[in-house]
Structure formats: structure tokens, C-alpha cells
Amino acid sequence: MISKADKVKRAKKHFNVGSADMSHGEKRIIDIDGKRIGIFNVHGEYYALHDRCPHMAGSLCGGPVTGTALESSHGEFVYGKEGELIRCGWHGWEFEIATGQCLVDQRTRAKTYAVTVEEDALVLHI
Amino acid sequence: MMPIIDCDVHNDWSTAEVLLPYLDPAFRDYFIRGEQPGPPGAFPHAHRPWLHPEDFRRHDIQPKTEDEHYQFMKDHLLDKHNITVGILTGEEALEASTLANRYYATALTRAYNEFMINEWLPRDDRFYASMIIAPQDPEGAAAEIRRLGSHPRIVQVLMSHGSYRPYGDPFYHPIWEACSEMGLPLAIHLGGQGGINYSPIGSGPMTFYWTTHALLCQPAMSHLASSIAHGVFEKWPNMKLIMIECGVAWVPPILWRLDANYKALRKETPWLKRLPSEYARDHVRVTTQPLEQPKNPEWLHSTLEAMDGKNTLMFASDYPHWDFDDPTQLGIPKDWRDNVFWKNALETYTKIKMPASVAAD
Numbered sequence: 001m002i003s004k005a006d007k008v009k010r011a012k013k014h015f016n017v018g019s020a021d022m023s024h025g026e027k028r029i030i031d032i033d034g035k036r037i038g039i040f041n042v043h044g045e046y047y048a049l050h051d052r053c054p055h056m057a058g059s060l061c062g063g064p065v066t067g068t069a070l071e072s073s074h075g076e077f078v079y080g081k082e083g084e085l086i087r088c089g090w091h092g093w094e095f096e097i098a099t100g101q102c103l104v105d106q107r108t109r110a111k112t113y114a115v116t117v118e119e120d121a122l123v124l125h126i
Numbered sequence: 127m128m129p130i131i132d133c134d135v136h137n138d139w140s141t142a143e144v145l146l147p148y149l150d151p152a153f154r155d156y157f158i159r160g161e162q163p164g165p166p167g168a169f170p171h172a173h174r175p176w177l178h179p180e181d182f183r184r185h186d187i188q189p190k191t192e193d194e195h196y197q198f199m200k201d202h203l204l205d206k207h208n209i210t211v212g213i214l215t216g217e218e219a220l221e222a223s224t225l226a227n228r229y230y231a232t233a234l235t236r237a238y239n240e241f242m243i244n245e246w247l248p249r250d251d252r253f254y255a256s257m258i259i260a261p262q263d264p265e266g267a268a269a270e271i272r273r274l275g276s277h278p279r280i281v282q283v284l285m286s287h288g289s290y291r292p293y294g295d296p297f298y299h300p301i302w303e304a305c306s307e308m309g310l311p312l313a314i315h316l317g318g319q320g321g322i323n324y325s326p327i328g329s330g331p332m333t334f335y336w337t338t339h340a341l342l343c344q345p346a347m348s349h350l351a352s353s354i355a356h357g358v359f360e361k362w363p364n365m366k367l368i369m370i371e372c373g374v375a376w377v378p379p380i381l382w383r384l385d386a387n388y389k390a391l392r393k394e395t396p397w398l399k400r401l402p403s404e405y406a407r408d409h410v411r412v413t414t415q416p417l418e419q420p421k422n423p424e425w426l427h428s429t430l431e432a433m434d435g436k437n438t439l440m441f442a443s444d445y446p447h448w449d450f451d452d453p454t455q456l457g458i459p460k461d462w463r464d465n466v467f468w469k470n471a472l473e474t475y476t477k478i479k480m481p482a483s484v485a486a487d
């Protein structure tokens with residue numbers, strides 16, 4: 001996986017996307033040149049995902065930020081990853097916000113972008 | 127641009143109280159003061175024992191007002207995908223089939239049909255509609271079919287696939303007869319899995335929503351076999367059965383099994399003149415959503431070929447549900463697209479008039 005620093009370096013455009021006042025589990029959907037992008041705060045870190053689901057191009061960020069039942073043995077339900085996942089607004093596939101990794105399919109990943117905090121502003125690098 | 131006829135568009139409401147002005151006064155008190163299956167405004171029905179853990183509607187579409195229900199549909203479906211015709215299939219009204227009181231059930235569907243005609247059809251010229259019936263009341267349903275059947279924008283009669291018994295049963299023949307008389311296809315749509323209707327899953331109820339949903343093709347298998355075996359298509363040769371949201375890829379193997387058994391036991395149903403698969407080819411149409419998505423699309427294509435899918439499948443999106451199919455992503459062979467996206471529906475629903483721009487192409 002490419003590091004955040006590399007992503008920032010490779011990005012062609014940089015946008016101020018509002019103040020860095022989000023808290024864990026919050027999402028903000030913004031529109032940049034007609035491209036919808038979800039900005040998230042997960043445990044104090046900022047992340048961005050393209051609002052286009054790799055399954056069928058649905059509104060990935062239109063779904064809820066959530067946790068889920070972690071892998072467990074039969075009949076056991078262990079809730080975890082609270083605020084770390086986005087459930088696609090269409091068919092509900094779960095994705096890790098930080099990496100874009102889809103939980104049920106190792107080969108599926110949502111497009112991520114780097115977000116940095118500069119002074120009190122969020123800067124999105126795409 | 128290719129026209130699209132979407133055969134499964136759900137016109138939902140925020141509260142079932144929208145039906146009140148249309149409900150027969152004899153039943154209005156049932157609705158207002160009577161016991162409700164949920165908070166005020168819940169549609170009277172017996173609920174299924176499987177609750178979707180995230181709601182069965184798409185999470186990115188959350189209309190609050192009745193106007194927003196239409197506006198969101200216009201933005202997210204009709205305009206976005208250039209839908210030429212959307213066939214409305216209602217939402218909870220289908221669940222009237224779960225009520226034991228057949229008279230109340232029919233009154234509710236009648237109120238829904240009036241609501242739909244008065245408050246949905248005028249919103250958009252692209253709309254055509256299904257009228258909903260309560261099949262547990264075949265005589266009441268037949269009267270409703272005759273009352274509204276000649277409406278120029280009502281193109282089919284719709285009931286839930288969860289049922290009291292398989293739909294070819296002579297108990298339901300008044301419904302088939304009325305449909306045939308009015309020239310309307312009879313459609314079944316996934317739903318009605320509670321109350322007086324038998325458990326839709328053979329061997330008893332499944333535990334989880336996702337497995338249940340995947341297996342909800344089971345009742346449709348029964349309706350398909352029953353309609354053919356009871357000679358519905360011999361008795362009413364102009365009839366078509368439409369299976370909406372019941373799955374697709376199971377159809378050919380079930381027809382193979384039916385053909386094989388019929389060859390040996392024809393004498394049980396001496397009124398039949400052709401193989402089950404031949405009746406199906408001419409009289410049964412299947413909507414695509416949710417189209418199966420195997421790893422290798424070729425596996426699906428050869429199965430669909432076995433049911434002459436090019437001529438028997440009709441596109442449906444199931445907007446705005448969690449298992450919505452996007453028209454730009456439909457996994458069918460390229461040279462079937464015109465047929466599946468509109469021509470087959472146009473042939474099935476003869477009342478649909480395509481806009482002049484399409485007709486000219």
C-alpha cells in the first residue's frame with residue numbers, strides 16, 4: 001500500500017475542504033468538479049474515499065459510518081471497529097475507511113485519497 | 127439512446143395514512159382506532175419473521191415527505207438513467223395478502239390503487255402502474271380487477287409471491303379469469319411472507335435475512351409449476367404470468383424437471399397439451415433484478431439462454447431497495463439489450479405507448 005506521504009506527493013491537486021473540526025465517526029461529503037468524495041475522521045485521523053463503490057458504482061459514502069460484528073466462532077457476536085467502516089449506501093458492502101479494503105472480498109478496494117490537516121483546515125490531495 | 131422500461135419501481139410513502147381518504151368508510155375505523163402492527167401510520171399487515179438488519183431500502187435514499195419520495199425517484203432513477211417508462215409496483219400495499227380478514231385486505235388494496243392513480247400517476251408521464259390485489263379474497267380481487275382493469279395506465283395485476291396456496295390452484299381462478307377478461311398480465315412480486323401465508327421457505331424458517339432472501343425463489347417455483355399444471359394457460363390462452371424479483375437462473379432447471387416428470391405422469395393433468403417449458407416460453411416473463419452474479423458471466427449467460435432469456439427477460443431495477451440493479455451494470459449478453467431493456471416489456475404490456483421520439487427510431 002502506498003503511504004500517505006507518497007499519496008500527497010503524487011497528488012496533482014490540493015483542495016481546502018473545510019475546517020478540521022470533525023470527530024471520530026463523522027463524515028462529510030463534498031463535491032469537487034462533479035466528483036463526490038467522502039471525508040472521514042477515524043480515531044482523530046482524516047481519510048477520504050471516492051463516493052463510487054467498486055461493486056456497482058453506487059454511492060459508497062451515502063451509507064452509514066458504522067462498526068460491525070468481528071470474526072468470531074458460531075453464535076458469538078463481538079462488536080468492533082466502531083466508526084472505522086463505511087457500509088455502501090446501495091447494497092451494504094462494508095469497507096474499511098482507512099484503507100478502502102472491502103471486508104468480504106480481499107480483491108476489492110475502494111479508491112482512497114490523502115487528507116492532511118494544515119493549520120485548522122482539511123486539505124484533500126487528489 | 128436506448129429506451130429503458132423499468133418493470134419494478136417502488137413508489138413508497140412516509141405513512142400509510144395517505145390511504146385514509148381513499149379507504150372505504152366501513153374500514154376507516156379499523157385503520158384509525160384499530161390495532162396497528164407498528165407506530166401510527168404503519169400499514170396493516172402481518173410482518174415477516176425476518177427483519178433486514180439494515181432496512182431493506184437503500185441507505186443513500188431517505189425521503190421524508192411524500193413529495194420527496196417522488197423527487198428522489200426522479201433524481202436517482204428516472205432522470206439519472208433516462209428511464210423511458212417506469213412501472214410502479216407499490217411498496218407495503220402488497221403485504222395486504224398477509225391479513226386473515228380478506229375483506230379488509232381488499233379494501234386496503236382498493237384504497238392503495240386509488241391513491242396510486244390519484245397521487246402518483248399524475249406526477250410523471252413516464253409512469254405506468256400495477257394494480258395491487260389481495261389474493262386471499264379471489265372474488266373481491268376479481269371485482270377490483272374489473273373495476274380498474276381498463277385504466278389506460280394500469281398495465282398489470284400484482285400480488286405478493288408469499289401466498290396461501292400455489293397460484294394455479296382453482297381457488298384463484300376468479301383472479302385469472304378477470305385478468306384474462308381485462309387483458310392484463312398477472313404478476314407476482316417477492317413479499318407477503320407472514321400472517322396467513324405459508325412459510326415461504328421449505329423445511330421451515332431460515333434463521334438469517336440474507337439466506338432467506340436468497341431462497342425466496344422457492345415460492346415462485348411453486349407458482350410457476352402450479353400455474354402450468356392447473357392449465358391456466360390452456361384455459362386463458364391470452365394470459366401471462368410475470369415473476370418480479372423472484373430470481374432468474376433457477377427457472378431453466380426447474381422447467382427441465384417439470385418436463386421430465388410431465389412426460390411420465392401426463393395422466394395427472396390430462397388438460398395439458400404441451401410441455402411445461404413450452405407453456406413457460408410463451409406465457410411466463412421474468413424480470414431481471416436481482417440478477418445472479420456468478421464469477422464467470424458465461425455461466426449465467428448459458429443458463430439464461432436455456433430459457434430463451436432474449437425473449438423472456440425484462441429489465442427491472444427494484445429502486446430504491448438494498449438489492450437494486452443499476453441498468454448500466456446489467457450482466458446480460460450485448461445483443462439481448464434492446465429486447466431485455468424494453469422490447470420484451472413493450473410486447474408484454476401492450477398498453478404502454480412509447481414517447482414519439484422512441485417510436486420514430
Ligand code: FES
Pocket residue numbers: 053054055056057058059060088089090091092093
Ligand atoms: S454498489 Fe456498493 S455494495 Fe453494491
